[in-house]
């Protein structure tokens with residue numbers, strides 16, 4: 124089986140797996156990082172969102188081959204202790220319901236605020252257009268993003 | 277109700293790791309030596325270090341029971357919330373009825389959990405009083421401490437051994453709501469910190485040593501069975517280790533999920549099927565049968581006066597047909613379960629809303645006794661009724677058995693989840709209203725036609741079926757002299773299940789929209805006509821429930837007032853409302869503000885007023901209202917349709933759930949009540965669609981009677 128190297132949450136990892144394996148399953152099944160969720164595998168729910176070189180990307184639509192050599196950050200690596208401004212805002216606004224879609228939402232929020240410190244409502248709509256939350260946490264997601272605005276370096 | 281037979285007992289020593297592998301709280305230190313605990317009942321245990329473990333007898337699926345239920349115990353015990361650890365119960369002798377649904381988690385456990393907490397509090401107090409040799413009555417409790425008449429102060433942890441030796445009081449006094457420090461205040465979700473750091477363990481996140489992953493190739497038609505298959509190409513996929521036949525299909529087993537899915541794809545190409553009788557099922561035919569059933573014989577759900585006679589005598593009769601489609605639960609976490617079979621029994625990890633049933637059905641599949649199957653309830657990535665079913669957990673047990681014992685995790689992908697959902701069925705509604713010469717409503721007739729969920733669920737027709745399928749229609753709260761509500765079952769082959777809001781969603785949609793039609797037809801304000809016909813009614817009995825119409829009237833008035841009902845709006849904007857007394861327990865009203873511009877519907881705001889009795893956690897209530905409205909609004913545009921026995925929709929692409937940008941502002945108003953808590957998960961759902969469609973009529977003069985909504989008509 125081919126071998127690939129990638130950086131996950133700051134650590135260099137070597138994985139032996141098929142080139143077409145989605146990064147999602149490398150994270151979840153090979154590396155045991157189950158914080159990144161499987162919702163659709165079709166690129167339309169956003170649950171699997173991680174950062175690839177600082178940008179939000181759907182790990183179910185990113186193959187191992189594409190991810191190799193890049194720096195991946197997952198929800199487990201967003202901060203050591205839940206202290207990332209987005210995570211803190213999420214707690215303050217009590218966003219989560221079932222919580223399943225939330226790691227993906229948080230990763231998208233963090234990437235959005237990194238590229239745009241003070242996003243407009245339209246920016247927020249756009250950043251979350253590919254995220255599904257069946258529990259309907261949307262109003263609080265918007266509030267949490269606004270609360271964290273300006274705080275993401 | 278949680279069974280009370282084993283309710284009060286003293287357990288001297290901890291069984292460490294009640295839900296081994298599923299502990300979610302960072303505060304627990306796995307591997308800590310078992311220390312003596314004070315556990316006067318199955319719901320709580322005090323440790324010597326003063327931390328308290330509370331066991332939740334219901335399943336968390338986003339509705340907040342892992343916060344709300346422990347709060348009830350903590351309140352009665354006077355605990356320091358920061359020292360509370362929460363674990364999920366396992367079905368068994370202590371927890372015989374963990375079924376979670378119907379917006380009953382708080383109402384069905386409220387009394388038991390208060391008593392559980394009060395029992396512990398009284399015993400800890402008694403232990404302290406004995407130690408200080410003071411009068412029990414002179415002691416009180418506060419934030420995890422017993423305080424004596426002097427300056428004495430002892431933490432609960434220090435009293436563990438002494439309290440465990442005391443007799444259990446039969447009737448501990450309960451706190452007065454006036455003294456509540458936790459209940460009725462906003463408490464953030466207990467699992468929040470674990471969720472935002474990715475530590476929360478859902479069913480799909482369970483990892484056991486040596487675990488394998490399986491994907492099951494199932495027929496896309498519910499009556500289909502594989503006739504012949506060649507596993508060769510599947511087995512060539514690196515990581516695939518086995519291909520086994522199970523009752524639901526053929527399972528591909530692999531060392532990782534991706535290999536299992538890929539292997540299954542190969543296998544699918546090399547499998548032939550016998551599709552069975554359901555292959556002819558399609559939505560168009562069903563609609564024809566339902567329409568026929570709108571005028572054929574029906575079973576009576578409510579009869580008041582003689583509606584048919586009154587309709588004949590009416591000066592004017594209005595009639596309309598309403599239509600609601602099949603729906604999918606579409607939880608973001610697909611179905612899954614992990615099973616390990618050992619010589620002495622089996623263990624399962626799964627997100628189930630019916631843990632006891634999951635245990636029983638898995639045991640039956642494995643030839644074991646229920647008590648030989650330990651079920652660990654994982655966090656659920658969305659339930660909405662889907663996980664009341666045990667099809668997926670039973671299947672996982674069958675896969676584990678066929679594959680040599682596991683541990684094995686059966687993973688459904690998104691397409692499996694849509695195709696093999698226990699769908700909420702379609703219905704057609706025929707509504708007729710009779711008006712006298714003055715425009716007064718004299719008769720109301722509501723015929724519902726569609727497949728029966730209850731019939732599908734229990735496998736046969738039952739006497740209560742008609743009441744279940746007409747829920748939301750038969751309890752029309754308006755005082756109309758003659759009312760007839762009936763139901764005509766239409767057979768359909770695929771398995772059905774309840775979703776969030778149950779039959780009340782389609783029935784209240786039809787009822788509240790048609791009522792709006794009546795108001796406009798007689799030139800009355802829809803709010804005023806509702807208030808007039810709620811009138812001065814008090815308690816009214818409907819079928820199995822009794823509703824207090826005064827409480828319904830109150831929430832309607834509050835919602836209308838807060839939403840500014842009657843205010844002047846720009847052209848193309850409109851307000852619409854709907855109200856309902858959910859099972860005679862929770863009263864809710866919603867007002868939607870919408871605009872329609874160039875065929876685009878925009879829902880600006882939904883104002884909701886609720887009376888669900890005492891509110892345990894206002895933060896949780898608001899989340900449920902927001903989520904319930906989102907769930908209801910999503911259904912404006914989603915549907916499942918059938919072609920040749922299988923669903924046309926296989927993913928979120930074809931099932932356009934509400935996204936963040938579509939979500940309206942939600943404003944929640946609680947009408948304070950001294951009644952016991954009643955439930956809030958479902959009541960907001962059924963009002964969203966009629967409120968919006970009534971608002972669309974107000975904005976455009978166009979009446980929409982069919983879901984999913986076709987905006988090209990406006």
Ligand code: FES
Pocket residue numbers: 160161162163164165166167168169170171172181182183184
């Ligand atoms: S799992 Fe990747 S977008 Fe849904």
Ligand code: FES
Pocket residue numbers: 219220221222223224225255256257258259260338608657658
């Ligand atoms: S919180 Fe449940 S799906 Fe978003």
